[in-house]
Amino acid sequence: MPVENVMEKVVRDVLLKHKDELHLPCTCAHCLDDIMALALNQLPPRYIVNNELSPYVRASHVADHQGATNILLTVTKAAGIVSANPRCEWNKTNDLNKNKF
Numbered sequence: 001m002p003v004e005n006v007m008e009k010v011v012r013d014v015l016l017k018h019k020d021e022l023h024l025p026c027t028c029a030h031c032l033d034d035i036m037a038l039a040l041n042q043l044p045p046r047y048i049v050n051n052e053l054s055p056y057v058r059a060s061h062v063a064d065h066q067g068a069t070n071i072l073l074t075v076t077k078a079a080g081i082v083s084a085n086p087r088c089e090w091n092k093t094n095d096l097n098k099n100k101f
């Protein structure tokens, strides 16, 4: 059974839950993955072996208010960085407009 970083699921949950509040210029899979990768680099990994334990580890994070707030803060910061410089097709189609300034 593969080792799994349950923090990935927690960050994805937080990101999808707060997506609307983050005012992202683009919410394509590429941008969401970029935000996830940036956030996960800032957060401590939580590795588990048994997949069945995953919901419990996730629940413990949600219950831990300090931890949950920190995860949301980190996701918000990552969203700001990706929003400022999206690396997907959205950015390419908007490059012409940017060059005018």
Ligand SMILES: [Zn+2]
Binding pocket: 026, 027, 028, 029, 030, 031, 086, 087, 088, 089, 090
């Ligand atoms: Zn995008």
